[in-house]
Amino acid sequence: MKINLELEFMLNNDVKINAKHIKLLKQILLDKSILKAAKNLNISYKNAWDSLNLINQNSIMPLFNNQSKKEGAKLSLFALKLIEKYDEFTEYKSKLNDDFRPLLSARNVIKAKIININLSKLCAKVTCELNGVKINVLISNSAVYDLQLKVNDYVFLIFKINFIELEEEGENSFKAKIVDMKIIDGYYHLDLAFADNILQASVKVEKLKRKYKIGDEILSKIKADKIILSL
Known part of the structure; x- marks a missing residue:
């Protein structure tokens, strides 16, 4: 909220x-x-x-x-x-x-620093950094103005559990450590440690290339258009 x-x-x-x-x-x-x-x-x-x-x-x-x-x-x-x-x-x-x-407990929230804002005709790409990992967020140009965003601002990046794509490379990908996991009704429910944050992810077991255990690292990715940016 x-x-x-x-x-x-x-x-x-x-x-x-x-x-x-x-x-x-x-x-x-x-x-x-x-x-x-x-x-x-x-x-x-x-x-x-x-x-x-x-x-x-x-x-x-x-x-x-x-x-x-x-x-x-x-x-x-x-x-x-x-x-x-x-x-x-x-x-x-x-x-x-x-x-x-705190009412956002059903979603993942991480705090990151804005290092670049690139405005275009269609939308704005806001590049944030957290522990050396760059995460791009796509928002409207008007949102940049309304929120008065600028480089070096700290913002909150908010995304749903099912928006974390596992075993995916590319833009916005990062390695996270599995600190807890459960298999329920054919789904992995994972707690992932990333840059002092605990993120939650959910994915069908058959979609992963191999079996994982607690302590393993898994490549994770969040698409830029699936992230909400908040002050």
């Missing part, structure tokens, strides 16, 4: 301040320029200006104290407070997800 709250501050029924506005304000705080911030975020200056101008027109307090060429764009106390409060709510949302994470 994951709580996915889309955080928005409402100025009125038509004007909202959301994650993209906060991200832009944070970049302006660094660059002291709307133009530079827009370039660094790979959005048009018009897009950036129009979205901020709409907020200014509908707020009783401005987002900027000044916009002189000499001093650059300087965020107002109101804008700084918006950033602070948005970050507080985002942190609270993360805490709520941490509280609900």
Whole structure:
């Protein structure tokens, strides 16, 4: 279970301040320029200006104290407070997800570090690393934006028991040690030790090439499109 709250501050029924506005304000705080911030975020200056101008027109307090060429764009106390409060709510949302994470006991959950994010027209490939093993996850481009993912973030990778493919090589494959096993109704039910995690897998006995025992290593793989990525 994951709580996915889309955080928005409402100025009125038509004007909202959301994650993209906060991200832009944070970049302006660094660059002291709307133009530079827009370039660094790979959005048009018009897009950036129009979205901020709409907020200014509908707020009783401005987002900027000044916009002189000499001093650059300087965020107002109101804008700084918006950033602070948005970050507080985002942190609270993360805490709520941490509280609900134990309800995922029916699935496998591992924590990994993002080392690369590759956006394409169809989807995004997020490459994570855990104890030297690279695991790719396919998610939508919008999910990367909504979750505000970036390199060096730690994320949780969640997948069902039957999504672990055994004796399979290729992308997302890794070796795991069998620490417990049972055969029930023609199925292997395995507990696998991988990078300080215990993963559960289930597979028909006849699908495996040989018989295994506790202590054996088995090659395992999880397809990139079978993994849910969570903060």
